[in-house]
């Protein structure tokens with residue numbers, strides 16, 4: 001089967017620093033794949049290149065066979081590859097529901113400006129977007145904060161809103177940047193279940209960058225491990241857990257052992 005996403009020999013240099021060095025891997029439809037590695041390994045840089053926030057120095061990223069590396073994040077998102085949590089646009093003076101409605105305009109025929117100025121085309125989309133926004137809010141269990149201003153939300157809810165905004169565009173591939181960061185065990189388990197539902201109920205392919213190794217082991221179909229910008233291992237959670245290169249990378253870092 002054609003992979004939904006292909007990362008081919010992606011290299012990113014910042015001056016003399018090589019943040020990613022010829023990283024290659026592919027992701028199958030409806031797969032949950034995690035990218036792990038010690039601090040500064042190059043995980044965020046890799047995600048930014050997949051989602052269009054940063055252009056590779058060399059190499060390419062393909063989505064269903066189409067070249068997407070070098071495109072703007074907006075174009076990449078329109079095609080169906082969306083990164084959430086960091087650098088997500090949240091309108092602080094709008095409510096949760098309004099934010100999710102507005103985000104639908106990324107895939108709309110009418111422009112965002114049309115929404116603000118009430119164009120006819122925008123008005124015709126409005127009802128559908130409101131219905132879809134309510135569905136996403138229910139899906140994520142955010143009913144209680146539906147009408148809360150974004151500026152009043154604590155960090156955890158802001159992250160959930162970031163996810164809601166990502167879902168509003170109905171992506172085929174969603175990239176989650178440290179979805180479990182700062183969460184206690186119970187919250188993490190809830191998020192693990194939610195990510196599985198994205199795949200099982202919405203047919204999405206999920207890529208995540210995450211430091212919470214036990215959660216990664218639980219949730220991932222496959223894991224790619226990078227260290228000093230290079231891919232050092234790729235495999236199932238059991239394979240990664242037993243890989244000597246991975247163990248060595250973690251033992252030599254301040255992330256401590258790859259404790260599971």
Ligand SMILES: Nc1ncnc2c1ncn2[C@@H]1O[C@H](COP(=O)(O)OP(=O)(O)OP(=O)(O)O)[C@@H](O)[C@H]1O
Pocket residue numbers: 014017018019037038039040041042043044045046
């Ligand atoms: N815009 C930039 N300019 C210069 N160097 C950068 C830039 N972005 C990242 N780097 C460097 O590239 C390397 C990889 O950084 P990156 O943020 O991708 O790592 P990471 O694995 O995501 O780290 P962490 O787990 O700590 O978030 C680091 O040495 C970082 O300092």
